[in-house]
Amino acid sequence: MSPWPTVSRRRLTEGRFVSAFQDEVLLAEGVTGTWEWVDVADAVRVVAVDAEGRIALVEDEFYLQRRRLLLVPGGGVERAEEPAAAARRELEEETGWRAGRLDPLGVIEQLPTATPARAHLFLARELAPGTLAREASEAGMTLHWRTLDEAVAAVREGAVTEAGSVSAILLAAFRL
């Protein structure tokens, strides 16, 4: 049980992708405080391994970072979508490859004091050709195949920094 029961909740702003809330929480008998948090969609990230043991990395522009980031394929889980379905969908949309086999690698909490959102990590194997379907905002995305050792080196050198990608690549390295 959480030590702080929720007394009331106020929505501060409602956006298409980000909504902010302020909860009044009971800190102790008769003492309340506030907890600010945001609601964003859960995410998926996929380490997709091809027949030669190489994994797919995608590189794309990130608005807030003002630079290109190198990630494993993935994105937001849609409303009422299962994480595994989102992982299959995002992998095919971003790389044009379908997962014949998909195994869970774990679930992480990216920013647990600020949001309950989680990232669901997967290992995709037995890849088969599918249909590339990048979004308009992903027009500058590029696809790169790297050995797992090269991907781990990219994480260790700071070339991969997105939390889900870092976690998924390192977890895959321990698994494979």
Next chain:
Amino acid sequence: MSPWPTVSRRRLTEGRFVSAFQDEVLLAEGVTGTWEWVDVADAVRVVAVDAEGRIALVEDEFYLQRRRLLLVPGGGVERAEEPAAAARRELEEETGWRAGRLDPLGVIEQLPTATPARAHLFLARELAPGTLAREASEAGMTLHWRTLDEAVAAVREGAVTEAGSVSAILLAAFRL
């Protein structure tokens, strides 16, 4: 360069810990769109290794998750504080141990589409006794020493889920 220059920025809400913004961005010549994002403090996470090769894990209640999470020590970087100073401060406050030696393990972006905030990861060694100084909200925090192998197993089994802790423990395992 980002593909989307910022045309204007509107603050939607300003909190003590979380502020939300909506940017108007130029998607193409004459076409604008919006980007919602939140400002939260950068964080630090520290893998602190003792003389026996064990690392410090702290367990504490998390309000949004309504359960206890197991993490490596860390917390928010204060205004005008260097990440390394925040790492030393948080380690001592949460565990009562001071880092004689502190090496960077990397920097991750926890939720790069929603916030520019980053987590700075460190490896602390040559520990010396210091002063425990937990915050009131950390009254239920407990400290646990585990071998690095046990910590990696805890990550792989899903007992450690916070992104900075997952990344820091796995990066430390590759380093040591």
